[in-house]
Amino acid sequence: MAEAAPTPPPLRVALAGLGFGEKVLLPALRDCPATEPVALWHPRQERLDAACQAADLPGHRDFDDLLADPAIEAVVIATPPAPRFDLARRALEAGKPLLLEKPVALDAHQVEDLQRLALARRLTVAVDFEYRAVPVFQQLAALLEQGVLGEPWLVKLDWLMSSRADPARPWTWYSQAASGGGVLGALGTHAFDLLHWLVGPGTLQAARLSTAIRERPLPAAAPGERSRMAGVDAEDIALLQLDLEDRRGRVVPAQINLAAVTRQGRGCWLELYGSEATLVLGSSNQADYVHGFQLWMARPGEALRLLEPDPALAWPRTWEDGRIAPVSRLLGWWAAAVQQDRPMVPGLAEAALSQRLCDQARRFATACPPAGGGGWGGAGGIP
Numbered sequence: 001m002a003e004a005a006p007t008p009p010p011l012r013v014a015l016a017g018l019g020f021g022e023k024v025l026l027p028a029l030r031d032c033p034a035t036e037p038v039a040l041w042h043p044r045q046e047r048l049d050a051a052c053q054a055a056d057l058p059g060h061r062d063f064d065d066l067l068a069d070p071a072i073e074a075v076v077i078a079t080p081p082a083p084r085f086d087l088a089r090r091a092l093e094a095g096k097p098l099l100l101e102k103p104v105a106l107d108a109h110q111v112e113d114l115q116r117l118a119l120a121r122r123l124t125v126a127v128d129f130e131y132r133a134v135p136v137f138q139q140l141a142a143l144l145e146q147g148v149l150g151e152p153w154l155v156k157l158d159w160l161m162s163s164r165a166d167p168a169r170p171w172t173w174y175s176q177a178a179s180g181g182g183v184l185g186a187l188g189t190h191a192f193d194l195l196h197w198l199v200g201p202g203t204l205q206a207a208r209l210s211t212a213i214r215e216r217p218l219p220a221a222a223p224g225e226r227s228r229m230a231g232v233d234a235e236d237i238a239l240l241q242l243d244l245e246d247r248r249g250r251v252v253p254a255q256i257n258l259a260a261v262t263r264q265g266r267g268c269w270l271e272l273y274g275s276e277a278t279l280v281l282g283s284s285n286q287a288d289y290v291h292g293f294q295l296w297m298a299r300p301g302e303a304l305r306l307l308e309p310d311p312a313l314a315w316p317r318t319w320e321d322g323r324i325a326p327v328s329r330l331l332g333w334w335a336a337a338v339q340q341d342r343p344m345v346p347g348l349a350e351a352a353l354s355q356r357l358c359d360q361a362r363r364f365a366t367a368c369p370p371a372g373g374g375g376w377g378g379a380g381g382i383p
Helices: 020-031 045-055 063-066 083-093 108-123 134-145 183-198 324-339 348-366
Strands: 011-016 035-041 072-079 099-100 124-127 152-160 202-210 216-219 229-231 237-245 251-259 265-272 278-283 294-298 373-377
Touching: 011 020, 011 063, 011 324, 020 035, 020 045, 020 099, 020 134, 020 265, 020 324, 063 152, 072 083, 083 099, 083 108, 099 324, 108 124, 108 229, 108 324, 108 348, 124 265, 124 324, 124 348, 134 183, 134 294, 183 202, 183 237, 183 265, 183 348, 202 251, 202 348, 237 348
Parallel strands: 011 035, 011 072, 072 099, 099 124, 152 251
Antiparallel strands: 152 265, 202 237, 202 373, 216 229, 237 251, 265 278, 278 294
């Protein structure tokens, strides 16, 4: 009997970015047996020192020094969107495989530039579309692959969250469209990727973007100092209409409603209607973007019934922050792809598809702004 191949050592990974990175990616890197965090990067020394002390890891303030460190085999980039493209480009030029947070860059052209560079250097790049690693979403994908829906008739996705409904929440890069802020980057990138994965690629038909909270307080400069207000130009509401093309070439209309300012919003609910079944996946949890999802199905003439989770898809461990487990699973896929020298899905190809729709939505909305702010655009889709 042949001996089993030895398990490769964990991929030694540096983490660049300490917001989502410190909260989710660092514990996920430690949880995943195939990855090991070995260094941190942040441009601000005080922030870097505090994170390094808490994590008991060395730090780099100079990104080129980090890339030159032979102990670092790969890099996870979880900075705000604006610097992400340049950091990713430099890492690829230095020969480092990457895992990138989304949105990967500020527009699809930058994503495509990274894709060409990664192909030329034969480097594996993953993108953190972590819903592909959530068990109940995987269960839904398997049902759709089996053809349970029959002929697909309609797809509807409502993602109505309250995370930015408080006008006192301070102004950050998220408030600025030019820095990659807004609900399209935060939720739209995930929404588009989900529909591409579950149904098929989409063509945007209409878009309406709106900013409900148009100014926010700047962080106070000193204790007791009154905060000044700064304008917000990034959308916090997006209403989108698409045509999806499924694997058999059938066109399926889809409606997406996204918001970050809906107090007591209904959460995330994906509804798929077809000739043979209705499938509904949803969660009303406003405190966690992963915990709480359930899946229902109904045949014609039946009421919706809750489907039991597939135990074969379950995570080995769950966390208080629901994002850590799917990110850990995705990190495992990435490490395996790096070690086997093969492309990664989801990767830059999937990120480019998602980002193109974000870019198109902004062009649609800018082309036909209605009175009172925001913008509708439509009429057949634009490239």
